[in-house]
Amino acid sequence: MEDLLTRLRAGLPAEAVLTDPDVTASYAHDMASFCHAGTPAVVVLPSTVEHVRHIMRTATASRVPVVPQGARTGLSGAANASDGCIVLSLTKMDRILEIDPVDRIAVVEPGVVNAALSRAVGEHGLYYPPDPSSWEMCTIGGNIGTASGGLCCVKYGVTAEYVLGLDVVLADGRLLSTGRRTAKGVAGYDLTRLFVGSEGTLGVVVRAVLALRPRPPRQLVLAAEFPSAAAACDAVCAVMERGHTPSLLELMDRTTVRAVNRLGRMGLPESTEALLLAAFDTPDPAADLAAVGELCTAAGATRVVPAEDAAESEMLLRARRMSLTALEAVKSATMIDDVCVPRSRLAAMLDGTAAIAAKHGLTIGVCAHAGDGNTHPVVCFDHTDPDESRRARESFDEIMALGLELGGTITGEHGVGVLKKEWLARELGPVGVELQRGIKRTFDPLGLLNPGKLF
Amino acid sequence: MEDLLTRLRAGLPAEAVLTDPDVTASYAHDMASFCHAGTPAVVVLPSTVEHVRHIMRTATASRVPVVPQGARTGLSGAANASDGCIVLSLTKMDRILEIDPVDRIAVVEPGVVNAALSRAVGEHGLYYPPDPSSWEMCTIGGNIGTASGGLCCVKYGVTAEYVLGLDVVLADGRLLSTGRRTAKGVAGYDLTRLFVGSEGTLGVVVRAVLALRPRPPRQLVLAAEFPSAAAACDAVCAVMERGHTPSLLELMDRTTVRAVNRLGRMGLPESTEALLLAAFDTPDPAADLAAVGELCTAAGATRVVPAEDAAESEMLLRARRMSLTALEAVKSATMIDDVCVPRSRLAAMLDGTAAIAAKHGLTIGVCAHAGDGNTHPVVCFDHTDPDESRRARESFDEIMALGLELGGTITGEHGVGVLKKEWLARELGPVGVELQRGIKRTFDPLGLLNPGKLF
Structure with missing residues (x-):
């Protein structure tokens, strides 16, 4: 250990090598819940390419694993430390x-x-x-x-x-x-x-x-209220089938809407089952929104409200951006899923998720990048209740199984990390995993880079 | 050999296995000039995935190389047969x-x-x-x-x-x-x-x-005549810098314009040094073309002619699409290059190419996907003249060297095949080549798939 530090310090400024356990502990994990994180041996903060090369040469010479990190905002534990590793934070290389x-x-x-x-x-x-x-x-x-x-x-x-x-x-x-x-x-x-x-x-x-x-023109947003998630998904399919190109097409279910209102006092309509936000940054966004509004009405929307101006658009976007945080406040703990399905199967995904929630007696709020079929079901639970925790984990897994069944993927954008390792193998199959491991070996024959992640 | 054919026929319909040397010879190469092509042992025409699996299992069992092929319209020899190989033509799997x-x-x-x-x-x-x-x-x-x-x-x-x-x-x-x-x-x-x-x-x-x-709206095309390639490139840079998004931005030099007129009687303006074609498929293409026309004039265009209608647009596109074929008819042989540079360096690339042509006393016509900085210098020469052939090859190489020097790549879209193997190594460097070879080994440890291509 002292040997490792001495070697690292030989090529790094003193302030770039952090060893205080209280400090290094704060680099141990990203924002994923319930993912194992180990205790780093040291955190290094290189500011040049040469620093990084020195760190990697040292790691290879010492056979010490390295966990590269950015801002640790990830949601899959991909940036979590492993025991005795060098955490390599790139945050000082910010030019x-x-x-x-x-x-x-x-x-x-x-x-x-x-x-x-x-x-x-x-x-x-x-x-x-x-x-x-x-x-x-x-x-x-x-x-x-x-x-x-x-x-x-x-x-x-x-x-x-x-x-x-x-x-x-x-x-x-x-x-x-x-x-x-x-x-x-x-x-x-x-x-x-x-x-x-x-x-x-x-x-x-x-x-x-x-x-x-x-830079495109500023986007204009429309909000449409639906009596069911399925009706909102029908609208999403109609919008895409008719050849529209929205700059945003987002869905918040009833649970998400209420959570956002509670956190941010946004005044979203709580009586709706699903709120769809659509936006265009085209030369004539109002015309595009009018066309989309008609499709929403045809799909059963009870109310269609185009934003009057940029400020109102911004407010709606803020509400959407707040969704995950708001859902995290519903109960003492959450697990955030990230299943992406073909958009034609979005309604089946949302209905299936609701059925999983009902079966396990849990609250699962869903916000979704609906235009991409990318759902974020957030399983809310009391982590001090072992049985509820078990049911939460089970429903989290069932949601991924449902996604694969519908022709989707276990992760649309959050990644695999440690959270979904077992599921990656299920999605890729044995031939895919074997080839991916082969690629890993080609680049990192000693297995020092972020070990234990992906597979 | 007979053993190989027997094994192949065990899992393929009789008509899917071609062995007549006159027939198989026609599958020996793609459209690249001056690339070595070997003599295939057999050509197979699978019509199902199971056929392809049988072919590859047979190739692996027999240790016979396989060259996969489409329509053989490639320009780098990537689909060229190697001696004794199985040519695997996918043209029957066309559903x-x-x-x-x-x-x-x-x-x-x-x-x-x-x-x-x-x-x-x-x-x-x-x-x-x-x-x-x-x-x-x-x-x-x-x-x-x-x-x-x-x-x-x-x-x-x-x-x-x-x-x-x-x-x-x-x-x-x-x-x-x-x-x-x-x-x-x-x-x-x-x-x-x-x-x-x-x-x-x-x-x-x-x-x-x-x-x-x-499907976007039909595009409308504008043609602008420039007194120099550099002036046309200035216009290209101005169009992109001002945030326009043309659906096409193409350049034809004087040699190309004349060659196209000769082949197709297109009536393009022969007095111009560079003809720029711009198109928009936006809601109001005429307005976008007007703005681009002004930028062309500011950059020195001597004449700016927006197409009146779809038919005129289509004629201009046909002229552009004809360029490579037209240049191929200039002399008995051609070598088609495919260097892509940052568009800010396009003028330097075109001027440098002209200097290479002058130095070697050759005709090199250039058409270019100018908006992408992707040039196709076509070296025209008499292949019965050994000295001219040598100079052609040298200039072909110098064009790639120039492209790399300007921060570009040896191939924007035609690929490496056998034509640019040595140059790929120069562009990637030894570390890159080593990793690429490692990936190749992971997927194809026996080296049976299209051997001798890329590296």
Whole structure:
């Protein structure tokens, strides 16, 4: 242990090596509930690529596992420490190195906060779409590691679609450059994409070339109240089938609406079974919203309320962004699921989730990126009640089983981490797992990078 | 050999096994010039997944290499036979299995022709964007193998962005399913993307889930004449910097314009040094074209001509699509390059290419997906003249060196195949090549799938 610290300090400034157990304990886990986290041996805070290379060389020489971390806002335990590991926090590498409006790219270090990048590119009339709920805190490196989504994905896609090239420090300290800074490129296997969503198990991203878009017009939001989740899902299908391209299409069930009202006094309509939010950032959003409003009414909406202006739109978005936090306050504990199904099966997913809740006598609130079929069922329970805790875990698993049955995936955007390891194997099947392990071995033959995550 | 044929025939219909040397020779190569092609032992034409599995099991048992093929319209020799190989043509597996307007996906077999898919989804009001010039002939499987681009990429992106999930027969005959049919999904490493652009070296794609978009309005095209390539590139940069999103932004140099006129009697303006085509498929394309026209004029355009109607737009597009074929007719032989640079370096790329042509005393016509910085310099030469042939090859290489120097890639959309193997290693560097080889070994430990391609 002392040997490890001595070696690390040989290539790092003194303040970049944290060993106080009270301090290092605060780096032990991300925001996932009920995921095991070990006790790190040390936390390091590199500020240069050379620092990271030194850390990885030291880890390899000492055979000590390394857990790369961003802001620890993840929801699957992918950033949780393992016992005796080096926690490698990239938060000090937070420089935006370049913003180029002609090439429409940004070059950033991994510790840049998502919102900081969004604002910086906004000043150039540009737009970095991926917007996870934690965007004011989470880092680009974390977004890349977990392949983050967000509210805008239904129109603009996920993080993976915005990563053009990476600099990565490998397990043994070598530096790899992948991808490109051009709009297109097909030279060899797509290693860039392989790193996106790899949860720190293949290498440490130290620099990213990101694609940007022109900033779209401000979006206008509509809220529609439905007498059932199924009716709201019918509206979602109709909107997509008719060829609309909303910039946001979100669903909050009755439990979520009430929880948000309780937390934020938002004045959302509590009598509704499902509240659908749709938005457009097109040249004429009011016309698009009117068309979508008609589809909602045809699907059974009892009330359709287009936002009058940007302030009202912003209020509705704030309510939606608050959903997970609000649901977390319903009971003493929650487990947040992240099942994505084909949008044509969304109604079956929501009805099935309600049936699971009823069977186990639990409250399960659902908010969803409905346009993408990506649901977040939040299982609320009293963690001091062992039987309720057991039923919560069971329903969490049954929700994933239902998602797979409906042709979906166990994770639309939160990742696997330690939370869903067993389920990843079920989704991938034995051939898929074998190949994924083979890739892991190719990049990290000693198994030092974020061990125990994914599989 | 007889043993191999007997084994193959045990699991295939008689008509699916071709051995007549005159017939099999016609399957020996794709459309790339000057790439070595061997003599296949046999050509097989499976029509089911089970056929493909039987072929791969047989190949593995017999240790015979397999070259997967689509329509052989590729431009890098990636589909060229190796001596004694099994050519595995997927052209008989050409069924569109599913088109779903709510989930906005199509499920297809690999032999479906790009244009056939485009038309079929069009009937549902949907759009499959990737449109390589060979779209009337090339197959979706080939598009996936080579990660094809096209004219629409500047707005809609490349093939990779439309492949959600794959069924793949591995080298040993096992079946792997990757990805998803949902809009989002982050379960494990992105194996789907790894197969896209892998040129048949990792497995045989037998089924693909493709993302579709709503069909956009018909695009309107503008043509602008420039006194120099650099001025046209300035216009391209201005268009992108101002936040426009053209559905097409193409450049044809003087040589290309003349070649197209000669081939197609298109009446393009021969006095211009560079012809820029811009198009919009927005709600008000005329307004967008007017704005872009002003930017062209400001950049030095001598003439800006918006198409009056769809027919005139279609004529201009036809001229552009004809470019490579027209340039191929300039001399007895051509080598087609495919360098992509950051669009801010496009002018440097075009001026540098002209300098290379002058230095070697050669005609090099350039057409380019200018909005993406993706140039196709076509080196025209007399292949019966050894010295001119040598200079052609040298200039072809110098163009790639220039592209790398300008921060670009040796291939924007045509792939590596056998044509650019040495250059791939230069672009990736030793660490990248080592990891790519490691991935190849994980999927194909015996090295039977399309050996000698990529690296």
